Amino acid sequence: MKAKKVLIIEDEKSISDIIKFNLTKEGYEIETAYDGEEGLNKALTVNPDLVLLDIMLPVMDGFQVCKKIRESNNVPIIMLTAKEEEVDKILGLELGADDYITKPFGMRELIARIKANIRRTSFMMGEAEASKEHHGKISTYGNLTIDMTKYEVRKDERVLELTLREFELLKYLAEQENQVFSREQLLEEVWGYEYYGDIRTVDVTVRRLREKVEDDPGDPKYIMTKRGIGYFFRRP
Numbered sequence: 001m002k003a004k005k006v007l008i009i010e011d012e013k014s015i016s017d018i019i020k021f022n023l024t025k026e027g028y029e030i031e032t033a034y035d036g037e038e039g040l041n042k043a044l045t046v047n048p049d050l051v052l053l054d055i056m057l058p059v060m061d062g063f064q065v066c067k068k069i070r071e072s073n074n075v076p077i078i079m080l081t082a083k084e085e086e087v088d089k090i091l092g093l094e095l096g097a098d099d100y101i102t103k104p105f106g107m108r109e110l111i112a113r114i115k116a117n118i119r120r121t122s123f124m125m126g127e128a129e130a131s132k133e134h135h136g137k138i139s140t141y142g143n144l145t146i147d148m149t150k151y152e153v154r155k156d157e158r159v160l161e162l163t164l165r166e167f168e169l170l171k172y173l174a175e176q177e178n179q180v181f182s183r184e185q186l187l188e189e190v191w192g193y194e195y196y197g198d199i200r201t202v203d204v205t206v207r208r209l210r211e212k213v214e215d216d217p218g219d220p221k222y223i224m225t226k227r228g229i230g231y232f233f234r235r236p
Contacts, residue, residue, distance in 0.1 A: 036060025
């Protein structure tokens with residue numbers, strides 16, 4: 001089996017070297033970049049299976065890099081930040097990052113996050129290929145159409161620009177409509193985290209998804225909240 005490739009975009013070489021050493025021991029192929037511009041170029045040319053992206057970078061910061069990557073690529077992105085400020089974490093997720101981890105972090109936790117993100121992405125791609133072999137799987141809910149063959153969601157025949165995580169979350173909820181899932185359940189089932197992870201990641205992804213699929217995100221008709229419990233999908 002071909003080794004999975006991780007791109008580390010981190011300007012502190014000591015941190016980059018430690019991560020590279022540990023991931024190499026785990027069997028990953030590693031690419032590194034030490035500023036945002038170099039990192040963006042590599043993200044778009046070396047075809048990584050996952051990007052570890054620091055926020056505080058020279059030339060181009062991590063937020064800009066994340067936004068640029070997301071314009072053309074759904075590779076999983078984990079943001080690395082030395083800040084505890086909520087706004088940094090939320091902004092990263094709003095720009096399309098799949099997750100974040102705050103420095104200093106344990107290597108065991110980082111490796112678990114990397115494995116979970118790559119595993120879920122590989123699983124989703126495998127499902128898409130299986131759908132193609134069986135002449136596609138298309139589901140319609142009101143004016144939304146989820147097409148597993150093309151890996152896209154259409155609203156009134158207009159293709160929505162969803163990240164891979166947003167697509168998987170919508171698909172997971174829609175396939176089990178009216179069933180309420182807690183944030184912890186969604187982290188485990190959609191993100192693949194049994195223990196690691198912040199439930200705010202779920203809330204931000206739901207909000208971003210609503211902004212794209214709902215006519216009025218403040219009064220949703222598809223992705224509903226069960227107060228005090230979690231989220232569910234309702235067919236209008």
